[in-house]
Amino acid sequence: MTECLDLFPAAPLLLRLPDESLFSLVSRHHFLWGNSVASTTSRQFFSHARSAAHHDFLNWLQSFVERTGAVYGDVRHVAINLTLLKFYQPFLSQEEVSNAVEYLSHGRIALLRLRLGIHTSGFRANHPLKACVGCMQEDMHSCGWTYWHMKHQYPGVWICTKHGMPLQQSKSIGVGRFHWVLPRLDDLHDCIANAGLSATHHLEVFAGFADLVEAAVSEGTRSKLEVDRFHERYRAEFMNRGWVSEGGQLRLKAISASFVDHLRFFPALDELAGFPRTVQQASPQLSRLLSSPQNKTHPLRHLVMIHWLFGTWEQFSRFQPVGRVAPTVEQAQSRSDEVVDIRKEELYLLLRNKNVSLRAAASRIGVDTQTALAWAATMGLAIHRRPKILHPDVREQVIRRLRSGADKSVVASEAGVSVQTIARLLLAEVGLHRTWMDVRHERARGRARKIWTKLLKTSGGVGVKWMRAMEPAVYSWLYRNDRAWLNEHRPCQSPQRRQNAASVDWKARDELLCVAVEKACLTLLSEHGERLKHANQLYPLIPQLHSKRRQLDKLPLTRRAIERALVARPPGAGDLFT
Numbered sequence: 390m391t392e393c394l395d396l397f398p399a400a401p402l403l404l405r406l407p408d409e410s411l412f413s414l415v416s417r418h419h420f421l422w423g424n425s426v427a428s429t430t431s432r433q434f435f436s437h438a439r440s441a442a443h444h445d446f447l448n449w450l451q452s453f454v455e456r457t458g459a460v461y462g463d464v465r466h467v468a469i470n471l472t473l474l475k476f477y478q479p480f481l482s483q484e485e486v487s488n489a490v491e492y493l494s495h496g497r498i499a500l501l502r503l504r505l506g507i508h509t510s511g512f513r514a515n516h517p518l519k520a521c522v523g524c525m526q527e528d529m530h531s532c533g534w535t536y537w538h539m540k541h542q543y544p545g546v547w548i549c550t551k552h553g554m555p556l557q558q559s560k561s562i563g564v565g566r567f568h569w570v571l572p573r574l575d576d577l578h579d580c581i582a583n584a585g586l587s588a589t590h591h592l593e594v595f596a597g598f599a600d601l602v603e604a605a606v607s608e609g610t611r612s613k614l615e616v617d618r619f620h621e622r623y624r625a626e627f628m629n630r631g632w633v634s635e636g637g638q639l640r641l642k643a644i645s646a647s648f649v650d651h652l653r654f655f656p657a658l659d660e661l662a663g664f665p666r667t668v669q670q671a672s673p674q675l676s677r678l679l680s681s682p683q684n685k686t687h688p689l690r691h692l693v694m695i696h697w698l699f700g701t702w703e704q705f706s707r708f709q710p711v712g713r714v715a716p717t718v719e720q721a722q723s724r725s726d727e728v729v730d731i732r733k734e735e736l737y738l739l740l741r742n743k744n745v746s747l748r749a750a751a752s753r754i755g756v757d758t759q760t761a762l763a764w765a766a767t768m769g770l771a772i773h774r775r776p777k778i779l780h781p782d783v784r785e786q787v788i789r790r791l792r793s794g795a796d797k798s799v800v801a802s803e804a805g806v807s808v809q810t811i812a813r814l815l816l817a818e819v820g821l822h823r824t825w826m827d828v829r830h831e832r833a834r835g836r837a838r839k840i841w842t843k844l845l846k847t848s849g850g851v852g853v854k855w856m857r858a859m860e861p862a863v864y865s866w867l868y869r870n871d872r873a874w875l876n877e878h879r880p881c882q883s884p885q886r887r888q889n890a891a892s893v894d895w896k897a898r899d900e901l902l903c904v905a906v907e908k909a910c911l912t913l914l915s916e917h918g919e920r921l922k923h924a925n926q927l928y929p930l931i932p933q934l935h936s937k938r939r940q941l942d943k944l945p946l947t948r949r950a951i952e953r954a955l956v957a958r959p960p961g962a963g964d965l966f967t
Contacts, residue, residue, distance in 0.1 A: 479609020511663030560929030794828030
């Protein structure tokens, strides 16, 4: 039965405490009113029994605002300032923020997590619930409550910036995630110490990162961060550090090595396990982040880049490229082209008037003779040279072979000269290099199309992934050079969806979870003096086990470990997780 709407005029509504989250505010009402079960409070505030009590993103906010008379603000204010959307909002466009508010207003929490990219980010999808012991003591003394602070819940924040103390993580996850809870000492454990990161240097690193996260979110609530231009500052700092070549190419190996060294402590925490541990893992992540800045990514990846390159948010905000630092490779190339164009114009004037020789003209503009010869060919100026190695008859034969698209090494072997000589000839003869490239491109396209068409006839039924594995070079060439044709010649989609379970290494996952179960059982026995009575006791100690509770048929070692540890089970129970 729906709760009476006249409840609120007779029941007190608490004032929101400084930096308090919405989850904390509702939890305090739950204890104030003395409700025995969480669903009662959920119905009173959100008209739903369970779906509102996600501590990070409380949904059904439209009902919440209506039933509280909007005393805590309208739906948009509540969503942006009282839920974890406050962390993500600075990194979203106005349209994306409006969509997120809409999702939270009407209970579309799953779609919100999907649109924010939380599930595909590589970081934990369930944000841990965190508290500072120092803040708890101060809060209890000043206002009579311990409560959850909004800043402590930001992803990546594991040090209280006020007290400099490591944040403690609540065990009220998994089976207790739909409960209304407040911070209690017996419900908290120190993740940083458990991960072996209690050294002073470790704490300083996490403290600096916490300061940066809070500063970024604070500024982002006041003004737009222009996230789509962050990559310009990254590249400028790379150039300052000598990580960009003269041609504008990133020295990705050196960049990745420095990045991994900076992050050596971060992946030890479950929430930050999505960061790379090796140079091989770091290279593709950095490449995607820098080469496609328009692509959306988790805010943590930008924040850790800023922490690595600039140290603090203030340094990043004040940073401006100076001197010869260019924001992007494209702009660097553009400036280089401007200088080259000036020299080309001067070379063109010198050679057109035939006042000087090619060698003298090259010397006057400050380039190599071969470079000047290549520039002259691109401008349509034919330079008559005295043959040194290539005699006129051999030269004509070589040119004919190159016009037919023959390989440079083959032509060099036939003419009895070096490959460098053939390469210089390609650039020196007007229009020859363009013709040679076009012929070879057409030949390569025909060959690639022929191979792909044959493969499509014989193996198209198994899908494009299999075909790509069979001919990776052909697929890559078509994808880069003939994508429109490739899109028109893909295998038909199978009516049945292929399962991705085969890509999961269940054996390795089973071994890790089995060890984790045994350690958790020892922890229960040593710290609480009790043996395992139900699998639900394992969730606070092994968060990843909750999502695997329906997959125990694929985790035999884990299942046997739980069975051995259980003291008793309900009579007739057929499932360990009922």
